Amino acid sequence: xxxxxxxxxxxxxxxxxxxxxxxxxxxxxxxxxxxxxxxxxxxxxxxxxxxxxxxxxxxxxxxxxxxxxxxxxxxxxxxxxxxxxxxxxxxxxxxxxxxxxxxxxxxxxxxxxxxxxxxxxxxxxxxxxxxxxxxxxxxxxxxxxxxxxxxxxxxxxxxxxxxxx
Numbered sequence: 001x002x003x004x005x006x007x008x009x010x011x012x013x014x015x016x017x018x019x020x021x022x023x024x025x026x027x028x029x030x031x032x033x034x035x036x037x038x039x040x041x042x043x044x045x046x047x048x049x050x051x052x053x054x055x056x057x058x059x060x061x062x063x064x065x066x067x068x069x070x071x072x073x074x075x076x077x078x079x080x081x082x083x084x085x086x087x088x089x090x091x092x093x094x095x096x097x098x099x100x101x102x103x104x105x106x107x108x109x110x111x112x113x114x115x116x117x118x119x120x121x122x123x124x125x126x127x128x129x130x131x132x133x134x135x136x137x138x139x140x141x142x143x144x145x146x147x148x149x150x151x152x153x154x155x156x157x158x159x160x161x162x163x164x165x
Contacts, residue, residue, distance in 0.1 A: 023048035023056060025080075027073070027092030034100040037061070043071060043095045052086050059083055066097040107135045109142055109155050116160045117144055117153065130161070 024047040031043045040046070041057035065071050065079060072094040080088060109115055109132045119126045128146055136142035136155045143152050144161055153163035 021048070021089035022086040023052045023088045025056075025076070025088055025090045027076075027090065027095050029092075030096040030098060032098050032100050033066075038063075038066075038097070043097075044076075044090075044092075048088075056080070056084060056086070056088075069097050070094045071097060104137070107137055108158055109136045109161070111135050113159065115144055117146060117151065118156075118160065118162045119151070120162060120164045132161075 025040075026045040026047065028043055028045070031038070037060040039057065040059045040061060043061065046053040046057050059080075061071070061079065065075050073090045073092065076090060077088075111132055111134050113132050115130055115132050117128050117130045119128065130144040130146040130151070133143040133145055133150065138155050138157065140155055141152060142155055142161060143150050144163075145151075151163045153161040156162050
């Protein structure tokens, strides 16, 4: 007898809150964070008046909120209270934020492979041969060994590294 009464009361509380909220926020289970800023519309579906939803859906969510890879209901509620006077209801417990992986640049220089090293200083360029210490792609920094000395430089093209001193 007690359980149905408790269930009825909790449903009644939920419905009364939903009826008097300006905006209902339905959290997605997960979202992907790319290069651009994460916005409220990326992590939740908003339901309510068009004006209220438009004002909230483009709110940028600070990276601090999902340092632990989750944005929970409490964190989001505290965040939203700083930006709106609207009454809102958050449905869902949390959103898992997945970071988009950048595609790796193809490896042009392989570890142990012989490379041409262009050492530049002002208007003087010296070309020497060396051995790469690790794999690297175009535009990446790589360490190369020239005799007993190691030099750091940028991979330019197939088997060429430029070092400025």
